[in-house]
Every structure is written in structure tokens, then in C-alpha cells.
Amino acid sequence: xTVLAIADHRxxxxxxxxxxLVSAGRQLADATGGDLHVAVISGDVDEFGEKLNLDGVDxxxxxxxxxxxxxxxxxxxxxxxxxEVEPAVLLMPNSVNGLDYAPAVANALDLPLVSDAVxxxxxxxxxxxxxxxGSKVETTVDVDAERVAVTIRGGEWPATAGTxxxxxxxxDYEPDGELGSRVLGFEEVAGGDVDITDAxxxxxxxRGIEEEENLELVEELADALGATLSSSRPIVDAxxxxxxxxxxxxxxxxxxxxxxxxxxxxxxQHVAGMKGSDTIIAINTDPNAPIFxxxxxxxxxxxxxxxxxxxEQFN
Amino acid sequence: xxxxxxxxxxxxxxxxxxxxxxxxxEAYLEYDLNEWDDYAVEEAVQIAEAGDDVEVxxxxxxxxxxxxxxxxxxxxxxxxxIRVWDDAFExxxxxxxxxxxxxLAAVVEQEQPDLVLTGVQAADDGFGATxxxxxxxxxxxxxxxxxxxDLDAEGGVANVRRELEGGVEELTEVDLPAVLTIQTGINDPxxxxxxGIRQAQRKEIAPMGLDDLGLDASALDSPIELTGMREPESxxxxxxxxxxxxxTAAQLAEVLREKGVGAQ
Numbered sequence: 001x002t003v004l005a006i007a008d009h010r011x012x013x014x015x016x017x018x019x020x021l022v023s024a025g026r027q028l029a030d031a032t033g034g035d036l037h038v039a040v041i042s043g044d045v046d047e048f049g050e051k052l053n054l055d056g057v058d059x060x061x062x063x064x065x066x067x068x069x070x071x072x073x074x075x076x077x078x079x080x081x082x083x084e085v086e087p088a089v090l091l092m093p094n095s096v097n098g099l100d101y102a103p104a105v106a107n108a109l110d111l112p113l114v115s116d117a118v119x120x121x122x123x124x125x126x127x128x129x130x131x132x133x134g135s136k137v138e139t140t141v142d143v144d145a146e147r148v149a150v151t152i153r154g155g156e157w158p159a160t161a162g163t164x165x166x167x168x169x170x171x172d173y174e175p176d177g178e179l180g181s182r183v184l185g186f187e188e189v190a191g192g193d194v195d196i197t198d199a200x201x202x203x204x205x206x207r208g209i210e211e212e213e214n215l216e217l218v219e220e221l222a223d224a225l226g227a228t229l230s231s232s233r234p235i236v237d238a239x240x241x242x243x244x245x246x247x248x249x250x251x252x253x254x255x256x257x258x259x260x261x262x263x264x265x266x267x268x269q270h271v272a273g274m275k276g277s278d279t280i281i282a283i284n285t286d287p288n289a290p291i292f293x294x295x296x297x298x299x300x301x302x303x304x305x306x307x308x309x310x311x312e313q314f315n
Numbered sequence: 316x317x318x319x320x321x322x323x324x325x326x327x328x329x330x331x332x333x334x335x336x337x338x339x340x341e342a343y344l345e346y347d348l349n350e351w352d353d354y355a356v357e358e359a360v361q362i363a364e365a366g367d368d369v370e371v372x373x374x375x376x377x378x379x380x381x382x383x384x385x386x387x388x389x390x391x392x393x394x395x396x397i398r399v400w401d402d403a404f405e406x407x408x409x410x411x412x413x414x415x416x417x418x419l420a421a422v423v424e425q426e427q428p429d430l431v432l433t434g435v436q437a438a439d440d441g442f443g444a445t446x447x448x449x450x451x452x453x454x455x456x457x458x459x460x461x462x463x464x465d466l467d468a469e470g471g472v473a474n475v476r477r478e479l480e481g482g483v484e485e486l487t488e489v490d491l492p493a494v495l496t497i498q499t500g501i502n503d504p505x506x507x508x509x510x511g512i513r514q515a516q517r518k519e520i521a522p523m524g525l526d527d528l529g530l531d532a533s534a535l536d537s538p539i540e541l542t543g544m545r546e547p548e549s550x551x552x553x554x555x556x557x558x559x560x561x562x563t564a565a566q567l568a569e570v571l572r573e574k575g576v577g578a579q
Contacts, residue, residue, distance in 0.1 A: 096480055103412060104450065115412070133327075137545065299563045310564040
């Protein structure tokens with residue numbers, strides 16, 4: 001069974017999920033004794049192609065077309081590659097760019113789509129593990145089809161390293177007619193005066209704070225600890241803190257000595273931005289909150305009771 | 316112009332819950348408008364308020380209970396609503412992306428909107444794929460994970476920012492008609508006013524079955540079957556401090572001091 005995995009890159013660098021896709025693809029190819037093909041589209045495909053010649057990769061297809069991601073180019077190129085390689089499983093990343101082309105490709109190729117898979121197995125057919133209800137439950141889905149499109153969640157498979165002996169070849173693809181979307185550029189989110197990636201100690205606040213006026217309590221804690229204040233996404237969405245304070249997949253990736261998560265449940269998108277912290281401490285009322293799975297220390301309790309006591313300890 | 320907004324009633328799960336077979340026991344579920352869709356509704360209503368002659372139509376796939384949710388969209392300013400449902404749905408175990416695409420694409424074909432707004436994903440099944448899939452099916456352009464929208468209807472384009480990972484935004488121009496999947500934070504969704512809620516009672520919610528959409532029960536067929544549901548095993552090896560707030564805070568303070576926190 002042939003597996004075709006599509007790499008992800010941005011602004012000249014292959015993204016981590018590309019190396020993880022190789023592990024996931026190899027896992028499936030091994031289960032069926034098949035080949036793993038990897039494709040990279042746009043950008044410096046010669047350099048990317050060399051880097052994707054990883055342990056376990058049988059073939060690398062490079063598609064030179066433009067510098068950066070454009071979903072019309074990606075969708076068209078993946079569909080053309082699919083026709084050429086005829087894979088049983090088409091693997092794509094559940095990244096922001098994956099979200100922007102994988103569903104269109106699956107629909108155009110009439111493939112069932114299993115998105116955001118965190119694990120899978122193959123025994124005559126694909127069984128994928130997915131999460132539902134904001135990671136509160138884990139589900140398995142069986143796919144009764146000979147061919148399937150799957151997007152994988154970043155960070156769930158190890159990154160593959162080690163050079164392989166893949167055949168690297170250029171694949172010619174030119175889109176038909178004019179593109180319906182044009183990428184005009186990139187911008188970093190507002191920097192502001194604070195760089196949370198520099199902080200040794202972060203006090204990070206989440207949805208558990210409930211009201212904007214309660215933010216003062218956590219600010220007071222940050223002051224008492226000599227820490228910098230950061231937050232999870234809902235606080236920034238609500239406009240209570242500026243975007244440069246946001247930790248997570250769509251915010252900043254931080255690696256402080258101490259990360260104190262206050263009223264943060266630990267959604268996967270948040271964890272992606274802070275799991276590299278040396279010491280993680282969580283204060284949350286829900287003992288089953290995923291943040292406790294990665295915490296080193298925790299208090300299962302009401303932040304409105306614990307935080308004032310903690311401030312007291314340092315004043 | 317006409318804007319079609321897809322909304323979904325999603326189940327929210329309480330902190331403590333029980334799994335019953337392949338679902339969560341009803342007693343632990345609360346139903347609400349999907350968070351991402353709330354932002355999509357707000358974006359559509361703001362466009363309508365800023366321009367003349369803009370109609371906002373909201374569409375949902377759901378049983379009668381979901382009328383409560385779609386009335387929220389009407390109360391916030393949508394002009395009318397469509398609810399897609401059919402007896403055939405009762406037997407469907409999992410409405411996958413392809414099935415939802417067939418249903419919503421049929422609505423798009425009938426309504427012929429200039430713009431379709433959807434949430435990036437639904438908080439329950441989290442496929443994050445329906446909007447872009449529908450765009451492909453109806454031959455519209457699209458953009459996923461949009462956190463800023465500047466519509467130039469006369470110029471026939473939407474200028475959007477897509478929120479990439481790592482605090483980077485992509486600036487993209489998309490031809491209309493288009494489907495845009497809306498990210499939270501793009502705006503500040505309003506609360507439905509009492510007046511809006513009263514007005515919503517008088518607005519139309521048109522029921523549509525498979526026949527009305529020119530489809531039959533095969534449109535619901537899916538090769539994807541839900542086969543298991545469980546609570547994820549906790550991998551926690553955290554040291555949990557025990558006691559009342561004062562005691563736990565004191566223990567945590569000790570750890571923090573050992574690590575040099577608070578030393579001025």
C-alpha cells in the first residue's frame with residue numbers, strides 16, 4: 001500500500017510537522033509493506049527535497065511553483081500527484097495551511113477525510129484515533145474505503161531524522177488558468193513592549209478568570225513573583241490582553257524556567273506553545289483538565305481562593 | 316449582496332461526565348451555538364450593517380431542538396434561516412465532512428450567495444474541514460482560518476488575513492464568490508438584545524428536507540464509522556498539593572522559592 005505525504009513549509013523552512021508526517025507515513029507503509037512517497041510543493045524544492053530524503057522515505061517528489069504556499073497551487077498539485085502515485089492513503093498536515101487545502105483535495109478526489117488524527121492503525125482498513133469535545137474524549141473511527149485522505153495533528157508523531165536513499169524527482173505541474181487567490185505577504189502580530197519569549201517566569205491566565213476585572217488579581221500575582229503576564233487564546237480573543245501576550249500554536253512558543261498556568265485547561269493548541277517550559281505549574285478547579293497531564297506541580301482548586309493566598313506568601 | 320452563514324449547535328460537556336456506548340450521556344451535555352460560528356455570524360451582521368442591501372441568511376443542519384440555536388443567529392441580526400433536517404438523519408451515526416458538504420452545497424446552489432462564512436471548526440467533532448470542502452464542491456474560492464476581513468464587493472475580492480501558527484499572519488486576496496472560515500477573535504460577538512430576541516421569533520426558519528435539496532438518503536452515506544469512545548488516560552505525574560487554599564499556596568510558594576522566584 002503506497003502512502004503519499006505532503007510536506008509543510010513556510011518562509012524558507014520545512015515545518016516540524018513535515019518530519020512527523022514521515023514517521024506517520026512510515027508507520028502506515030510498514031503496516032502494509034508499502035512505499036512511502038513524500039512531496040514538497042513551492043519554495044526552494046531542491047533544498048527541501050534533499051532534507052526530506054529521510055530514513056524510511058522511498059521517493060520524494062518536488063513540485064517547483066512559486067515561493068510560498070498558495071492553496072490553489074497546492075490543491076491542483078496534490079491532485080495531479082495523487083493521479084500519478086495512486087496512494088491508498090494521502091497524508092497531509094492539520095496545520096493552518098493543511099486546513100486550507102486538504103478538505104478541497106479530499107472533496108475533489110472523492111476521498112473520505114479523517115482530519116486531525118492523533119494516531120492510527122491499519123488492519124485491512126484504516127482505524128484512526130481522533131479527539132472530540134475539546135480533547136475531553138478520544139474516539140476511534142474505522143474507514144471502510146480503499147483510499148482515504150488523513151490530516152495529522154502536529155506533535156503526535158516523533159520527527160524522523162537520518163538520511164534515507166529515496167529517489168528524488170521533479171514533478172511538473174502548472175495550474176490551469178488564473179489563480180483565485182493571491183498571497184500578498186506576511187506580518188508578525190503586534191510586538192508591543194513586552195516579549196514573553198524572553199521571560200524566565202511566566203504567569204499565564206486563561207478562561208478560568210471569567211471576567212476582565214479579575215485580571216487584576218493575576219497581574220498582582222505576576223508582580224509579586226517578579227514574573228511576566230501571558231495568557232491563553234480566549235483572553236486575547238476577548239480583547240483583555242494584546243496578541244503579543246498569547247501563548248500557543250497561533251501565538252508565541254515560550255520556554256521559561258517556570259510556567260504558572262492559572263485557570264487554563266490546557267487545550268492542545270495552548271500546550272503546543274508552552275510544553276517546553278522547564279517547570280510547569282497548574283492551578284485549576286477541574287482535576288481532569290489536560291493541563292495536569294503535562295504539569296510538574298498542581299493545585300486542584302479555585303484560583304480565586306488560591307491566588308490571593310499565593311500573593312500573600314510573596315508580599 | 317447575500318451572505319450565507321453556516322452555524323452548528325454543538326454539545327458542551329461538563330467537567331465530570333459519563334460515556335454511554337459511542338456517545339456522552341445526555342445528562343452531561345449542554346447545547347449551544349458553536350463558538351467559531353458565533354464570530355462568523357457577527358462578521359456577517361457587521362458587513363450587513365455597514366452596507367446597503369445586504370441579506371444575511373443562516374443555515375444549520377440539525378433537529379428541531381437546534382432552532383433555539385439558530386434563533387440566536389436571527390436575534391443577532393441574520394434576516395432569515397434555513398434548517399436542514401430529514402427523518403433519514405435519525406439513523407445516521409456520523410455525518411462526515413462529505414455528507415455535510417453535499418447538504419450545504421445544495422443550499423449554496425439554491426441560495427446563490429456572494430459570500431459564505433463558516434466557523435473554522437466545530438467544538439464537538441472538530442473536523443475543521445466543511446467550509447473548504449463546500450467551496451470546492453460549489454466552485455467558489457476560499458480562505459481558511461481568517462482573522463481579519465476587508466470585503467471589496469464591487470471589486471469582486473475579499474482581502475483577508477489568515478492566522479498562521481507562531482504569531483504570523485498571511486495577507487491574501489481572494490476572488491468572490493468565496494467561502495471564508497472564520498477564526499475566533501476576528502470581532503467581538505454581540506449578545507442578543509431582548510428586542511433582537513423578540514424580533515427573532517417572527518423571522519422565518521425554513522425547514523428543508525433531502526427532497527427540497529434535490530438529494531436522497533444516499534447523500535448521508537459515509538464510509539467513516541465511529542467505533543469507540545473513551546476518556547483519555549491521564550498521563551499526569553504532577554505533584555498535587557493537598558489541603559485548603561492557604562495550605563496549597565504555602566506549599567507551592569516553597570517550591571517557587573526553591574527555584575529562586577520572588578528573590579528580589
